[in-house]
Amino acid sequence: MTMDERVGELARIRGEAVEAAPKATEAQHAKGKLTARERIELLLDAGSFLEVEQLRRHRATGFGLEAKKPYTDGVITGWGTVEGRTVFVYAHDFRIFGGALGEAHAAKIHKIMDMAISAGAPLVSLNDGAGARIQEGVSALAGYGGIFQRNTRASGVIPQISVMLGPCAGGAAYSPALTDFVFMVRETSQMFITGPDVVKAVTGEEITQNGLGGADVHAETSGVAHFAYDDEETCIAEVRYLLSMLPANNREKPPRTASADPADRRCDALLDLVPLDGSRPYDVSEVIEELVDDGEYMEVHERWAGSIVTALARLDGDVVGIVASQPRVLAGVLDIHASEKAARFVQLCDAFNIPLVTLVDVPGFLPGVDQEHGGIIRHGAKLLYAYCNATVPRVQVILRKAYGGAYIVMDSRSIGADLSFAWPANEIAVMGAEGAANVVFRRRIAAAEDPDALREQLVKEYKAELMHPYYAAERGLVDDVIDPADTRTALIGALAMLRAKHAVLPARKHGNPPQ
Numbered sequence: 001m002t003m004d005e006r007v008g009e010l011a012r013i014r015g016e017a018v019e020a021a022p023k024a025t026e027a028q029h030a031k032g033k034l035t036a037r038e039r040i041e042l043l044l045d046a047g048s049f050l051e052v053e054q055l056r057r058h059r060a061t062g063f064g065l066e067a068k069k070p071y072t073d074g075v076i077t078g079w080g081t082v083e084g085r086t087v088f089v090y091a092h093d094f095r096i097f098g099g100a101l102g103e104a105h106a107a108k109i110h111k112i113m114d115m116a117i118s119a120g121a122p123l124v125s126l127n128d129g130a131g132a133r134i135q136e137g138v139s140a141l142a143g144y145g146g147i148f149q150r151n152t153r154a155s156g157v158i159p160q161i162s163v164m165l166g167p168c169a170g171g172a173a174y175s176p177a178l179t180d181f182v183f184m185v186r187e188t189s190q191m192f193i194t195g196p197d198v199v200k201a202v203t204g205e206e207i208t209q210n211g212l213g214g215a216d217v218h219a220e221t222s223g224v225a226h227f228a229y230d231d232e233e234t235c236i237a238e239v240r241y242l243l244s245m246l247p248a249n250n251r252e253k254p255p256r257t258a259s260a261d262p263a264d265r266r267c268d269a270l271l272d273l274v275p276l277d278g279s280r281p282y283d284v285s286e287v288i289e290e291l292v293d294d295g296e297y298m299e300v301h302e303r304w305a306g307s308i309v310t311a312l313a314r315l316d317g318d319v320v321g322i323v324a325s326q327p328r329v330l331a332g333v334l335d336i337h338a339s340e341k342a343a344r345f346v347q348l349c350d351a352f353n354i355p356l357v358t359l360v361d362v363p364g365f366l367p368g369v370d371q372e373h374g375g376i377i378r379h380g381a382k383l384l385y386a387y388c389n390a391t392v393p394r395v396q397v398i399l400r401k402a403y404g405g406a407y408i409v410m411d412s413r414s415i416g417a418d419l420s421f422a423w424p425a426n427e428i429a430v431m432g433a434e435g436a437a438n439v440v441f442r443r444r445i446a447a448a449e450d451p452d453a454l455r456e457q458l459v460k461e462y463k464a465e466l467m468h469p470y471y472a473a474e475r476g477l478v479d480d481v482i483d484p485a486d487t488r489t490a491l492i493g494a495l496a497m498l499r500a501k502h503a504v505l506p507a508r509k510h511g512n513p514p515q
Contacts, residue, residue: 017054017071024095033188034232036076036091039126039165042236043089044080051078052112058104063135070096073104074129077112079121082243085255088116091126094166099129101172102136106143113150120249122159124239127176127189128166144171151178156351159246163239164189164225165232167209177224180348181242181300184215184225185235191218191225223304223337242298245312245319246352253353254319261293263316263492270484274361276425278401281331284309284324284359287399291488293317300345305337306330307366310345312354316492318499321349324359325399325410334406335366336379343382350390355495358411361400381514384409388416389511393498395491398422398478403429413477418501419494420478421487428472 001009018037028035034042040049054076057069074096079088090112092099101109116123132140154160155178162176164184168191176182176191184191192213199205199212211217218225229235247254267290274282288311289295297313306329311322323342325332334342349356365371365380387394387409396417402410407428411417422428445451472478482490 013055013071021070021095028095031188033094033128033166035095036093036126036128039163039232039236040076040078040080040089040091042233043124043126043239044082044087045084048080049078049089050080051076052115053077053108056104056108058102058136060102060133060136060139065135072096073102073108074099075101075105075108077108079112079115079119082240085243085248086119086121087124087243088112088119088121089124089126092129092166094128094130097130097133099166100131100133101129101140101143102133103139103143105133106140106146109143110146110150113147113154116158117150117154120158120251122161122243122246122248123154124161124163124243125175125179126163126165127168127172129172130167131170131172141171144175147175148178151175155180156250158249159243159352161239161242163235164191164215165235169193169195181227182218182225183227183229183235183239184218185232186210186215186228186230188232190214219301220303223301223341226300228303238298242312245298245314250351250353256319257314257317259293259314259317261316264489266485267291267488268485270487274399274423274425274484278363278427279331281327283328284326284332284361284399287359288313288322288324291315291491292320292322297322301341305335305341307333307335308338308342310342315357315488315495318495319354320357320495321345321354322357322359323411325361327361327400330366331363332361333363333366334380334383334409335371336374336376339376339379339383339409343386346383346386346390350386350392353392355393355498356390356395356411357491357495358394358396358417360396360398360402360407360410362402362406362410364404364406378514380405380409384415385511385513387411389505389513390416391501391503391505393495393501394418395494395498396420397487397491398426398428399484400425401427403427413479418498421480421482421490421494422469422472422478423484423487424469424481426469426472426478426481428477 025035055071056073057071058073074093075090076093077090079086090109160179161181162179166189173191173193190209190213196207196209196212215228219228245254269290273286288297292313292315297311299311301310307326309324309326313320313322365376394411394417396411408414413420445455469481473481
């Protein structure tokens with residue numbers, strides 16, 4: 001056989017690996033789903049994908065497997081670029097064994113994960129698989145164990161993004177849960193530990209796959225999904241956008257871009273966006289939009305735990321993470337879910353050298369039996385721990401009210417914020433004036449001839465004495481009281497000064513954060 005013939009044979013084999021099963025491709029398209037290779041083409045820059053172990057096949061026997069040994073073994077692995085930066089990827093190919101994971105399939109994923117960690121580049125998984133390959137038994141389960149171990153080893157080292165584009169059941173759901181971000185597509189992707197049939201058999205409850213573990217459920221109720229979209233094309237485009245704001249690894253800073261939005265732009269709209277009356281709601285998203293470059297930001301967990309907003313944006317071309325109270329939802333209180341959401345986001349930003357800006361308008365923690373019994377103490381402590389542990393530049397801005405323990409937790413100076421700014425109408429106190437007066441002057445009010453008149457007088461006195469806008473500034477707990485219109489300029493200047501911040505933590509194996 002000549003070399004030309006050998007090359008021709010190689011081309012035929014590669015064609016067989018790429019084309020796979022034409023009927024299965026038609027079935028995939030009929031469901032409104034793209035194939036694994038089509039997804040990779042959308043994710044990566046054109047012509048940049050380099051595939052590894054394309055010709056790998058399984059070695060399993062029994063249950064008819066020895067008669068069916070397709071190339072790739074149902075997963076495509078390799079690397080390419082997104083906006084010129086290296087990204088590693090693996091994509092389950094549902095056309096082959098339903099994307100189910102076997103020993104060879106797992107080995108390919110292990111290899112690409114190891115390569116991503118070694119190269120210090122992000123890893124994106126395009127998930128569309130039927131779980132463990134039952135015919136291979138415990139070997140398939142061990143393959144998942146190897147993935148989980150590598151997910152954990154890569155955590156905080158390289159960005160890991162899971163894109164759910166089909167079913168993900170049983171133990172397979174734990175790999176996405178270990179990664180930094182989870183994207184889902186409505187109607188076509190689901191995640192659950194036990195499916196509807198098992199739920200019905202054990203509990204008697206009847207529910208659909210989407211009702212149990214669809215994109216909206218995980219984006220709104222469970223908080224498992226950070227993002228949910230209507231179609232694959234939009235979903236993958238948003239993955240590319242997210243990657244443009246993340247560093248390649250924990251040793252680098254996020255990519256900086258040139259900004260046409262002036263650093264000294266005044267934000268006069270802020271004077272009217274936030275009402276002086278602390279009981280009136282407003283949308284903090286409008287405040288964020290006014291502050292950041294070109295009004296563009298990417299909200300994380302937008303539909304879960306709505307009383308707090310977490311978002312990635314740019315200020316003068318530099319990426320920042322924003323944590324903001326949302327007075328439009330539950331008056332902006334911190335509850336169990338809001339604490340978890342913000343804590344996870346703070347940890348992410350700290351791991352990948354993304355400075356933190358915290359916009360505070362918080363009346364406290366949500367009271368109630370359900371919250372206390374649900375563990376608001378330990379869940380709230382997660383956010384406290386995350387901020388106290390963070391070494392990235394941290395700037396706090398108090399927009400309006402900041403009461404009690406929630407003020408401390410929202411990155412106050414006392415827990416390590418580098419700088420704290422406040423607007424002229426800020427109220428920093430143990431609690432609201434009405435509640436404070438009722439506690440401090442309870443006996444005087446009860447004994448008064450006109451309790452309501454005395455209460456009103458004492459509330460005014462308490463506000464004048466302890467809740468005026470300059471009380472915290474006079475004691476060094478706020479660095480400056482600023483004109484709201486100058487907030488963007490103040491933030492950019494502060495973060496520029498803090499760009500070279502370096503903090504040394506005590507030597508330890510790892511902390512023991514509250515669970």
